[in-house]
Amino acid sequence: MRGATKMPANFQNIADYYDAMYVEPKEYEEETEKVIQLIEQYNQSDNTRILDIACGTGEQSLYLAKHYQVTGIDLSKEMLEKAREKVPAAEFLEEDMLDFKLNHRYKAAVNLYGSIGFAENLQRMENGIRCVWECLEEGGVLILTPWGTKETFAEEIVADCRERDGLQFCRMETVKRASGDKVEVEMFHLIGKGLAVQQFHHVQHITLFSEEEYKNALEKAGFTIRARLSEQEFRMGAFVCTK
Secondary structure, eight states, rough: OOOOOOOSSHHHHHHHHHHHHOOOOHHHHHHHHHHOOOOHHHHOOOOOOOEEOOOOHHHHHHHHTTTEEEEESSSSSSHHHHHHHOOOSSEEOOOOBBBBBOOSEEEEEEETGGGGOOOHHHHHHHHHHHHHHHEEEOOOOEEEOSSSTTTTTOOOEEEEEEETTEEEEEEEEEEEEOOOOOOEEEEEEEEHHHHHHHEEEEEEEEOEEEEHHHHHHHHHOOOOOEEEEEETTTOOOOOEEEE
């Protein structure tokens, strides 16, 4: 692993209950089908390898692996352990999505659910996109989901309380602007299992980039933007690009 990105939250705790709290398998499966359709629509490479960037616990890798050879990268050892258990056929590597170099070339790369927002500044975001460009085949596809934009961001409180996978949990998360281009996500989680209740508090810091900054970064790296999908067309919206 290269680079010096700081972990955005205490993932050794979150990994244990991430799937129960955040992952809806049916939604992931449907979204992965959209991803596959986009890849096949725009891809001009014969390669069968797919790079899953910021793969987390590997839920999208699980569905991608039914069609492709999957490599997933993430900065969290704990998340990667969950991914390896879930998708033994895939390769999972501890790598910084903003500064990596891999040994293989890929047909496509996906960076979903706004993970690019963990880039501390524009230079780091541009570097991460350039790393993707370098590992793709000519004609390969990048699908990038921004974590909102400067133009569209809205503050909110998220609340959820359910029972799932043998866990009872309650979460409240405040999503608020900390400064001009910085967002603070403060997470309060209560996790119940059996008769034991644990309480976790995490803070994530997200960088907002403008629509133009995303477009310029992609084109600067050498990508051609083929489509800009809205949040109604794809969760959180997406840039679909080719090398």
